Amino acid sequence: DTAVSQTPKYLVTQMGNDKSIKCEQNLGHDTMYWYKQDSKKFLKIMFSYNNKELIINETVPNRFSPKSPDKAHLNLHINSLELGDSAVYFCASSQPRTSGNTIYFGEGSWLTVV
């Protein structure tokens, strides 16, 4: 069973389009995240939700909008895609109270904007 699963794994789309990436975790964790990894492999946190509540909102363009319908799901919607949005987007989850903030990552969604 995949602990943190995200779809789609690969996404190629044109500039200006709107796209969504979905994420689900079956670990029972309260906290979920979206990370962006650029071509230099730098991992940067974008958003963090705790029990459906937004707790971290980094300086990301407001074209990026996360949504957490319940604590097991955290989706990422991106409007008006730009070339610079091309990256790998990782969903992740953790349970800080019990696992010391160990992050469990999904397999990533490779977004290419052309």
Next chain:
Amino acid sequence: GQQVMQIPQYQHVQEGEDFTTYCNSSTTLSNIQWYKQRPGGHPVFLIQLVKSGEVKKQKRLTFQFGEAKKNSSLHITATQTTDVGTYFCAVISSNTGKLIFGQGTTLQVKP
């Protein structure tokens, strides 16, 4: 804000050689975590260090936390091709509580 510097950015070694990556912080850390990301894969948690001067081993991997809790290292003895990947350290920001990743060290191993 909290920053952690990780060096080197890249390392190419011959199979059987040793490898070390270092993480340095200007502030005292409560703990430090290490992750490994295989090519095309996702970061996977390896270990967490909490105590000053702590040393932990996982087979050929040795993790150290500095006495002042401002630096850490990951040492791989006798590298194998399966060790290829990017190794990240990660620390919890004292300001925000979020996990901040180092820049990563990408290891290439020539067979």
